[in-house]
Amino acid sequence: MTKQEKAAAILSDPRNQREEVQALQDTIYVICGKWKLPIINSLCNGNKRFRDIERSIPGITTRMLSRELKEMEANQLLKRTVTADTPVLVEYTVTDYCQSFGDIILEMIKWGKQHREKIRGEHSA
Amino acid sequence: MTKQEKAAAILSDPRNQREEVQALQDTIYVICGKWKLPIINSLCNGNKRFRDIERSIPGITTRMLSRELKEMEANQLLKRTVTADTPVLVEYTVTDYCQSFGDIILEMIKWGKQHREKIRGEHSA
DNA sequence: GTTACCAGTATCACCGAGTATACCAATATG
């Protein structure tokens, strides 16, 4: 069974749909919002400091970054570490738990690029 | 190169960050929203007619269904077919392209289930 | 001719996510 066949099978099996849709909506709930995945992506790119993350995500405001970081920390998707030296240094890192998102992020990046190409190609055609 | 290595390589390449954020946000935009997945679910369950889909999704309004169907058609996630007979018959079906979303959906289902387990485990612990 | 179904549109309104902008306390540099 190929991945595609498996996908097709799951998508067309009525008996599992409720559970599948529930799991999907759980995942969507966790990642929804405009900035959570870009933030995870930025952290995975090696950014740890608040301003570094902010600069690495075009268009985000300090307010939204602050809010999202707080919420994601509460959801155990990332860890906030303060080194008590002066000047105070704050570092954000993704948790192991968050790393399990890696596969999804890659698939979504892949799909997003393909999609952009596809839609653009057909508009110009 | 393993999947993990590939992931690490992609996630740690700073040059592609803007493009990746864009791709991510595109994908998020396409699947987020309250009704898109339930609609795909309904279509996969065999519903094709507007009123059938509407009835199969508790709480959706004709307005939202209409809007979402239009948008998803524009994103080529589904196809709208009109048989010109009287009375006019309109049928919606998911496209092959929508099936290409399968990989992401599978990853998200997998993660959602894991997440549910994790949360449950921690609350009972 | 009244009621009901189909495939939608049209208006009005709410509300929360997201934006813009300014500000704060601390540290550092010159």
Added chain:
DNA sequence: CATATTGGTATACTCGGTGATACTGGTAAC
């Protein structure tokens, strides 16, 4: 001293996704 950076908060605002409700134009059965 002035200015800049870090790690954020506070306040006010906008905007679009969503909801509620009503309506249209056609077909059809009773």
